Amino acid sequence: MEGIKIEKIFLLFQIFCIISNRGGNSYAVIESVNESRKFPDKFLFGTSTSAYQIEGGWNEDGKGLSIWDTFTHEHPEKIADRSNADVGPDSYHRFDDDLKIIKELGSDFYRFSISWPRVMPTGDISSLNKAGLKYYDDVINKLLENNIEPMVTMFHYDLPQKLTDIGGFTNPLFLKYFENYAELLYIHFGDRVKYWITFNEPFDYCHPGYGEATYPPLIESDGIANYLCLDHTIKAHAMAYRLYRMKYYEKYGKIGKVGITISSRFYFSKSNDESIVDRGMQFMLGWLAHPIYSKAGGYPEVLIEEIGRNSLGEGRAWSRLPTMSEDWKNLIRGSADFLGLNYYTSRYIEYVESPKGKSPSLERDARINATVDPQWKRAKSTWLYSVPRGLTGLLGFIKDQYSNVEVMITENGFSDDGQLNDDDRIQYIKDHLNAILDAIDQGCNVTAYTVWSLIDNFEWVYGYTERFGLYYVNMSSPNKERIAKKSAKFYTDVIKSHSVSSNL
Template sequence: MSALDVSVFPSDFAWGAATAAYQIEGGWNLDGKGPSIWDTFCHAKGQVFEDQTGEVACNSYQLWEKDLKCIQQLGLTHYRLSISWSRLLPDGTTNHVNPKGVAYYNKVINDLITCDVTTMVTLYHFDLPQALQDRGGWNSAEIADIFESYARFCFKTFGDRVKLWITLNEPYVCAKLGHEDGIIAPGIKEPGISAYVAAHNMVRAHTKAWHSYNADFRPLQGGQISLALNSDWTEPLDPGCPKDVAATERYKAFTLGWFAWPLFCTGDYPESMRSRIEAKSLELGYNQGSRLPHFSKNEPSPLGTADFFALNYYTSRKVKDWNSACKNSELSFKCDQGAEGVVDPSWPICGVHWLAVVPDGLRKLLKHIKDTYTNLPIYITENGFSQMGPVQIEDVDRCHFYHDTLQEVCKAISQDGVNVKGYFAWSLMDNFEWIHGFSVRFGLFHVDFATPELKRTIYRSGREYAAVISKHRTETKSKNVEDILSRNV
């Protein structure tokens, strides 16, 4: 492999790793924590690999010091974590605050500061309090105001030390997989309707939280706030086929565009998305109003409600037209989209079946974001490589993946002029990987789930990532010294 030119990365580049509360914390019913929709989903049999749950996971709630040692061993400058909403507010509202939950996150944040690690905090990473789901969850209009209240509580409680906030993680996944396909919590299957409502309320919730922070907390705390959007890179399966070319544009509009367009372009969903959904409704005789909600003029606009672009990238797809399969069909998101993403057979697969390894797709996507949406700073808030089956501590393939991916980020910065400010590997350590349970491992650290100690052992990829970080820090420090000396001559 060619050497990675770390000098390309800005001197203040964020070298990070990411985790999520339900995937690592455990302690699902300890110290006053309320249940989340993932507790409920996992306790219903047949939903998750071997009926595994996140009841214990990595037990980070009780073993946080072990996590901190892992962070220090990597030499991370930044750590992205999520707050368990129901650990702080067991019923989801500020009417009932759990002091032990507050104490836990205060300790985590304070310990990171002591170790000179900057914290990026995600307020919502899929684990809605079950009490709020019982009130309609993301399909209820009131959820946006409840989320704003929760966000304000977090800003007030932790915002003096947290300067990077993510409101929501991957609203596309929550809406599509949780409210259309029903394969993740809360397991709702209402094709062609529920996903649009849930997504709309998530955008409203983010918007209210951003405006609240901007007006009442930013002047004193000086932080930044965004939401993390996941996206594949997409290209037509047959570039010479006009139908595949058009399908690719629809695919983009219905995935990244669904959430990025309101924030960065017009304050509304892509017009191509809205017209397509309305046409499908007419074709199928649906006459109960627009399935894609409209933003109210009585609420703050989502336009401009992101201080940076937070991107989760894992894979790429070739896209083909899917209109012919939708004739006389039922309402569904896929028929609205009229496109299907497929894996190029030349792409290697790592671990889970959907994860094709396409590092150069990240560079292309970064340039697309810069050219289409914004030149704001971009943080790659998740990116990773999984393994299944026998664990390989000497995970050479993952090492190659991280090297190749960081090379593509270098090209995006140096050749395409993309303002990439940070990279967060997914994940700090092996964890509960949603419906795949513990069968899929993304960690820079191996976790031995078979023993109560849950021993963390660094993978080779973790050692090599640490070496990249150390090299960049050393070269940056050396350059800073040279700059100071040259100014004093």
């Protein structure tokens, strides 16, 4: 009897620790008192890749040039190891190898992207490439034959070069080109694909591609072209969503979902200044999420006010932030069934009265300075620090700001040199899974988690110098062998048990 009393007292102590720490770094406390933590039965687990990063076959079977083909060929000096993805992991020829390891993991779904220039070499329906459609038919069919749900991203950085030649994301006609492309995908694959993501990380291709000129198409127009890119992305997304709901949702059994994937950090204030935290979040997540997921619609007020005031101070006749008409606000508001979220890291921020960036620029408009905590563990990537409590905070922010919309974590991962014994990656994934469980405990509507990435691949301007894969790929071998890392076994156990063990 005495033993039973002691057990009850210890259990009550555990519950007290969990409740009292929910507002802070609760994932560590809960982990210390539980052997494992269970995810909801319907929670989904998967992995993610993108076409340009893994496929290879850059000029085969009628595929057209993407801006990343052109960029890496013409400017190898801008890639860390002067490499490209002409071959890479060669998934175009070796998808069966990928399928084998997806099955090995026990994944519920596989998130991959379709290469727009592979199915429409010029970006236009007049250039329809049946060989490209067949490749993705085979991918989707093989996944379904093995009870793996395909999650399809329509655009993941690799814009057809021909569309960039006529202005790319800054051309208003881009909206119609994308809608036309989306309709082709709905028509051809919609009977089998339930989860659609229109765009992956607009902030991360608009700002470096049209603002800083570090990504293709190398346009240096910070504060102008990058804002136009974001505006056209949001509108094109809404058009593609409305098209699906109007013509294909009922046709395909009312089970399909269309969303957009947004990348975001969470921001902390060392002085607990909620206003600066909100400012930072609106200038990052809110820029894209507020028009789609908020009740009010349109851009966040802080963006409208700051960019408008700065534009007038620069002697301009109108704001550099495009104006949304009421018709566009209404079309965009509510144009998603879920929010795809890519989370990697967080920062501390503070308000800057007199920013030092170029005029105009996002830096001068946002007026925030970001720093890291030296105690945070850094990955191989210089920008990536492990801050799991930031994910809990971010999910809570989304819950409060956007009526607890369904969130699917579409990317989360840790970079290193590609070693097979990748304990740091395991710890990162485990900590972030616990952070998600904390958010679920607090009522956040999180339904899926996706590791970036299934395999080592071409990491954009970092080439192959940084590796994110659960599986190592021998890039120097003609067979491109996929070799399981220690993290693959860990993730397999997570999926199988639907829980996070307290042990590595």
